[in-house]
Amino acid sequence: MRLICGLLRRDGQSATAATLDRMVAAMTAPGLSPRVTQRLSGALGLAVLDFTGAPAALQAGDGWTVAADARLDRAEGPAEAAVAAALRRDGADFPDHLDGDFAVALWRPDRQELWLGRDFIGARPLAWTWRDDCFAFASLPKGLHGAGMASATIDPVALGIQLSQQFFHGAGSGFAAIAYLPAGHSLCVRPGDAGLPEPHRAFRPDPARVGRWRGSPEAAAERLRDLVRDAVLRRLPPGQPVACHLSGGLDSSAITVLAARAARAAGGRVLALSMASPQAVGPPELDERPMIAAVLAQEPDIAHALVHDMPPMPDQAEDPDWPGSLADGPDDRMMREAAAFGARRLLSGVGGDEGATYNGAHLYGRLLLEGRLRTLSRELPARARRDGVPLRRAILARLAVPLIPDFLWRWLKRRPGVMDPRLGAVRYLSPALREAVLARRMLPILRRNSPAERVRAFADHHIPSRCAFHAIMGARHGVAPSFPLLDRQVVEFMLSLPTPMFLADGQTRQPFRRAMAGILPDRVRLSRHKVGLFDGRFLHYADRRAALLARLATLRGAAGIGDLFDLDAIEAGLSSLPVAGRGEGHVRAAPGGLAAGQPAWVPLLAVAFLIAACRLSGATPAEKGS
Structure with missing residues (x-):
């Protein structure tokens, strides 16, 4: 495994080994001793941390210096040479012409160009920050904020997306001053650039x-x-x-x-x-x-x-x-x-x-929309037999209901789904932050x-x-x-x-x-279902409902927390946690324990937002340690 980091000075100064040493140290966990290779070239500094003990070949020939965290498929020779050849051949689209897991940085001193690239799916991470005096990048965010290259201040919108949808979106890292290079993108930076560099989308599936x-x-x-x-x-x-x-x-x-x-x-x-x-x-x-x-x-x-x-x-x-x-x-x-x-x-x-x-929901409805009636007439009865239900019930559940428009479905159910753009998970955010999160959130997939x-x-x-x-x-x-x-x-x-x-x-x-x-x-x-971890978490928090509500009470009046979170909504979500009971050989929720009409995600996400609010009520651990 490798990690990479580097910086490009924009103020006429030269990059220093001391700065690279701080970035390397910030990304090296206790107990690990990677072999570190550095290269300094005027305004540029690059470093590679190799955890296998092998030396990194930073020089790729033809004037290119390459730092590569890469496992490439169907590439001849060293990864560094393959990456440089792809950039020479395909320009800004080079990440789309390499197969494998990679995050790379390439420097061409005669052109004074620093290029970054990330594989099409983002298997290897790469974060960057922009300052008046320099541009810096690292495989891990703490390689930037832990080395003093960027602030560890939280980005509340990115965090709101992560809390609502489990993961960050696009360039979001959760830190206001740090962005990920989006997967399947390249980025070119020059010392004289006046404004923020704009990532180029190389992976463009049609x-x-x-x-x-x-x-x-x-x-x-x-x-x-x-x-x-x-x-x-x-x-x-x-x-x-x-x-x-x-x-x-x-x-x-x-x-x-x-x-x-x-x-x-x-x-x-x-x-x-x-x-x-x-x-x-x-x-x-x-x-x-x-x-x-x-x-x-x-x-x-x-x-x-x-x-x-x-x-x-x-x-x-x-x-x-x-x-x-x-x-x-x-x-x-x-x-x-x-x-x-x-x-x-x-x-x-x-x-x-x-x-x-592929676990796309509502596949039977999709067959109807595409006019694939022969397949539908075969598969819908087969599904009814597997589910052990009458065909008319399968038609209603698998075909009719999924085709109801979202707005009508919300009205019929009288309760939102977790991704409801108004009353879903974002209910736990303050109104102002809620609107910003909705504007940047991930759009639905696997539904239609x-x-x-x-x-x-x-x-x-x-x-x-x-x-x-x-x-x-x-x-x-x-x-x-x-x-x-x-x-x-x-x-x-x-x-x-x-x-x-x-x-x-x-x-x-x-x-x-x-x-x-x-x-x-x-x-x-051939299994159709399994119980996931969230069922156990649901009962874990149910046993601790009183403690969670007591902790929430301590946040009332905390500076800035009300600007980010709707504490009343979080309290309502926590209050809907059920009483937990134990069955024979397994754990189950007691019947009727969950508030009437409330889906299970309501209290689970309320806990996640409570935890975030508690952490933001003081300095984050990242800020304390930087």
């Missing part, structure tokens, strides 16, 4: 090309199986152990099994990392633990580590790189387990829902299954932020996450599939289910 693949369902499954297997193989470090996320779902289970089989053939080792609530959450037939066990029983040489999900509470320390996230949380602990196993790379199933195991939505899922939504989060967790342990289901070839193939390919025999998530026959245990491959 919605008009979505759904154009023609072939049989069997051919689609075979093609997808080959692409996913190859994507996993390309990400296995030769002769080294590897870690994999394993949740019991289709995505992570497939990656874990494929990695285990490939590693077994090469004499390697695989560690599966699972996160679960301390107690099983019911009903028992939906708990993910038996599905995890089914994968481990099928592949008995996989090592396994289980990390308990311990939901954050107010006044716990915040992560210095990720505002709104708990320091030393369960994701961090999984990376620690990976490092202890000797793994320098972790394979994750992130991105499957949006592509390889339109070509524009399917493209947006990869080009302009939460995936880059989700990848950055895992990269940040891995960086403090010398572990580099990679995402086989976000392989460029996998993504492009799934975007090419027409809507009917996602349904077969009354089941969604096709053609992946067919592709994984003989790879995944049928218990996992």
